[in-house]
Amino acid sequence: MIPPIASRFVAGETPAEALDHARSLNDRDVTAILNLLGEHYEDRLPADEDAEAYLRLVEDIADSDVEACISVKPSQIGLDAGVEVFRENAERIAAHGADRDVFVWVDMEDHTTTDATLDAFERLAVEHGGGVGVCVQANLERTPEDLERLADLPGKVRLVKGAYDPPSDVGLSEKAAVDEAYREQLEYMFEQFDGGIAVGSHDPAMIERARELHDEYGTDFEVQMLMGVRDDAQFDLAEEYEVYQYVPYGDKWLSYFYRRVMERKQNLTFALRAVLGR
Ligand code: FAD
Helix, strand or coil, X not given: CCCCCCCCCCCCCCXXXXXXXXXXXXXXXXXXXXXXXCCCCCCHHHHHHHHHHHHHHHHHHHCCCCCEEEEECHHHCCHHHCHHHHHHHHHHHHHHHHHHCCCEEXXXXXXXXXXXXXXXXXXXXXXXXHHEEEXXXXXXXXXXXXXXXXXXXXXXXXXXXXXXXXXCCCECCCHHHHHHHHHHHHHHHHHHCCCCEEEECCCHHHHHHHHHHHHHHXXXXXXXXXXXXXXXXXXXXXXXXXXXEEEEECCCHHHHHHHHHHHCCHHHHHHHHHXXXX
16 A cells, blocks of 8 residues: 555556546546556566556456556666567557557666667657557757657657756756746657647746747647646646646555655655645
8 A cells, every 4th residue: 555645646556546547537627648657677576567557458448437547667667687578568469459549658767778768769659649658858959950860750749958967078957047948848749849838847937838838839749747746737738738647656656755755855845735724
């Protein structure tokens, strides 16, 4: 069982609990992006096991009354065990998602994985049309060029600021520089993409910028935020825009919860308040 203190950020240990959470989001016009927690498997076996778990999750979503998609980490489905393992598992999951009409996102990990992730995404996007999406990070110098490549592909692109600290020769570390890069890349997407823009940020300034760009260019976008972060803002935004909540679940919740607390100490206060009921 997930202790109450962590349940602000993690939906539960089982797919059934994740689907229950997704259903409660749907009631408030928010769609869930379900993520089974797990990453960095060096051996093929656990990577294949998590890929199988995603195949079953696709079935569960398709057979339910719930609106949800999934998001997978490359190192969870085999990238550390070999690029071929990752490609095979990504292909199996995307093919099953396409068969059952469940959208499949590919998360982006540290900068050493960007090429392999984008190459795999390109194959999947060409093969499965609009049913897949990939995340790119504004804090990498290469991202403007990557966006040019992605602009011509089907599928969706989630722009985030970046959760990994890149070395100074490949990326930005100053918050102001990352914010500026995010704004520029967002504008490029609204100018050049036909749609499929996902604003993966809790930052009110970035969401406001997306609204302005939407008014200027008319391109549609969706907002994506994490479970437990600005939940009220998610429900408010859902009255006007498409909003998705990234919903982690699974038995590897402890390190994820720890990360949320470390990135923002306030998160611990929020979680404690939820437990104490105030
Ligand atoms: P920040 O720059 O952290 O914060 C800006 C402002 O947002 C704050 O000043 C505050 O006003 C508001 N805010 C932020 N957090 C909170 C909070 N807890 N409570 C209240 N207000 C808050 N990164 C990757 O590298 N790869 C991925 O695949 C990836 N996928 C993601 C998917 C989703 C749906 C989301 C939302 C993020 C993802 N990230 C991913 C993480 C991302 O890169 C950032 O690390 C993370 O979102 C923090 O940046 P931010 O844009 O939200 O705002």
